Amino acid sequence: MNSLEQQELRLKNQQAVIGIFGLGYVGLPLALRFAETGSRVLGFDIDPHKVEQLNSGQSYIERLTPDLILQAQAKGFSATTDFARSSEVDALVICVPTPLNQHREPDLSFVINTLEAMLPHLREGQILSLESTTWPGTTEEIILPRLQKRGLIPGKNFALVYSPEREDPGNPNYSTKDIPKVLGGITDACTRLGIELYRHAIAQMVPVSSPRTAEMTKLLENIHRAVNIGLVNEMKIVADKMGINIHEVIQAAATKPFGFVPYTPGPGLGGHCIPIDPFYLTWKAREYGINTRFIELAGEINHYMPRWVVQKVADALNEQGKAIKGSRILILGLAYKKNIDDTRESPAVEIMDLLQEKGADIAYSDPHVPAFPRKRYYHFDLQSVELNADSIASYDCIVIATDHDGFDYALLQQQARLIVDTRGRLPQGANNVVPA
Numbered sequence: 001m002n003s004l005e006q007q008e009l010r011l012k013n014q015q016a017v018i019g020i021f022g023l024g025y026v027g028l029p030l031a032l033r034f035a036e037t038g039s040r041v042l043g044f045d046i047d048p049h050k051v052e053q054l055n056s057g058q059s060y061i062e063r064l065t066p067d068l069i070l071q072a073q074a075k076g077f078s079a080t081t082d083f084a085r086s087s088e089v090d091a092l093v094i095c096v097p098t099p100l101n102q103h104r105e106p107d108l109s110f111v112i113n114t115l116e117a118m119l120p121h122l123r124e125g126q127i128l129s130l131e132s133t134t135w136p137g138t139t140e141e142i143i144l145p146r147l148q149k150r151g152l153i154p155g156k157n158f159a160l161v162y163s164p165e166r167e168d169p170g171n172p173n174y175s176t177k178d179i180p181k182v183l184g185g186i187t188d189a190c191t192r193l194g195i196e197l198y199r200h201a202i203a204q205m206v207p208v209s210s211p212r213t214a215e216m217t218k219l220l221e222n223i224h225r226a227v228n229i230g231l232v233n234e235m236k237i238v239a240d241k242m243g244i245n246i247h248e249v250i251q252a253a254a255t256k257p258f259g260f261v262p263y264t265p266g267p268g269l270g271g272h273c274i275p276i277d278p279f280y281l282t283w284k285a286r287e288y289g290i291n292t293r294f295i296e297l298a299g300e301i302n303h304y305m306p307r308w309v310v311q312k313v314a315d316a317l318n319e320q321g322k323a324i325k326g327s328r329i330l331i332l333g334l335a336y337k338k339n340i341d342d343t344r345e346s347p348a349v350e351i352m353d354l355l356q357e358k359g360a361d362i363a364y365s366d367p368h369v370p371a372f373p374r375k376r377y378y379h380f381d382l383q384s385v386e387l388n389a390d391s392i393a394s395y396d397c398i399v400i401a402t403d404h405d406g407f408d409y410a411l412l413q414q415q416a417r418l419i420v421d422t423r424g425r426l427p428q429g430a431n432n433v434v435p436a
Helices: 003-012 027-036 048-055 066-074 083-088 109-121 138-149 188-198 211-241 246-253 277-287 293-319 347-357 389-393 409-415
Strands: 017-021 040-044 078-080 091-094 127-130 159-162 181-185 205-207 328-332 361-365 397-400 419-421 433-435
Touching (some): 003 188, 017 027, 017 083, 027 066, 083 109, 091 109, 109 138, 181 188, 181 211, 211 246, 211 277, 211 293, 293 347, 347 361
Parallel strands (some): 017 091, 040 078, 127 159, 328 397, 397 419
Antiparallel strands (some): 159 181
C-alpha cells in the first residue's frame, strides 16, 4: 500500500489529523466543523493573539461562541503559530485572504507565504487543499511547481486539490456543513482523496474535472452577484433622479414568478468575496487578450456607490444650510451586511473615510463591532456609540450604512435631525429621511 492509499484509508476512517491554515471567517468555522465530526484539528495562524484566544477557549468571531471553541477543544482542537508543525497533519487546508493590492490587482502573498512556511515540513502522503478564492490556474501554476521541486508529485506521493470556500456569514439557513463543496484535483486520485477529506464534514460533494474548473466556478458565483448588484445600484441612481422609490420597484418586480431574481441596492459592495473576486478574473483574462468589459463596468458602478452616498449626504446637509465640513455625522452599521460583525471591505468604512476627508466629525454605532478593527488601509480610533435619544439628536446627520435589526428605527426617526438611508429601511417621504 503506497502513501496515498494509506492516506485515503486514514481519511475514510477519520484517523487523519486536519490542519487548517488561516483561522478567520472561513478557516475557523471549517476547523470547528471538522472537530464536530470527530477529527483531530490543528489550526495555524500568524496572529499570536488569535491563537492565544482560541487556546484559552475564547472567540473573536461573534457567531462562533466560546462554547463552540470549548467543545472543539474537548475533541482535540488546538491552534498554533508554529508552521513547523505542518508535518504533524495529514491534510493541509489553506483558508487565507486573497485581497487586491492598491492597483486592484491580485495579491497572492498570503497564499504564497503560507505555502513557503509549510513547504520545508511537508511529507509524502499528505493532501493539500486550497480554499482561498483566486484566478483560474493558481493551483497548477503557483502551488504545483513548488511541491514538485520538493519531490512531492500529486497523484503519486502527494495529493493537491482546489475546493473554494462558500461561507455566507450570518446566513441562518446554510452553515458550513450544509453548503455543497465543489472540488477539483490535479489527478483523479487527488480528487478521490479530496472527497474523502471533506465528505464527513460536508453534506454534499460536487467533484469537477480540474482545479481550474473549481476556481472558475467560485468566480462565476461571485461575479454573478457583483454584476446584478451593479445593475440594481445603477437602477437606484436612475430611479432617484426620476423621483421613484427603487425598493418599491424591486418589490413589485419580484412578484413575477419567473425570469426575475431580486437584488437589493446599497452603499457599495462588502465582504471578502464580491468586491474582490471579479477583478481576479479580469486580471487573468487580460493574459488571454480578453477585455471583460461587462464585469469591469459593474465594478465601476459598485466602486462608485460610497461616493454617491457622500454626495447625497452633502446635498441633504446643504438643504439644511450646512456643509459636510464641521458637521457631526454618525455612521450606523460598520459591518458589510446586517446582523454580523464582519467588516471586511465594508462600504461603511470608505464612506467614513470620504466624509472625514471633507472635514466631517465622524462617529459610528454598531452593536456587533464595539471598537473599530485593524485594517490594511483605514484606521479610526473610535468606539461604537451607544444609541439613545440624546446621542441621536446630537448629530447633524445619521447615515444608515448597514441596517442591523438591533437598531431602534422608530427612535432614530423620532430623534434624528437628518437620516440618509442607503438601505431603504425607513419609509420614504418623512421630512428627516433622505434615500441614498
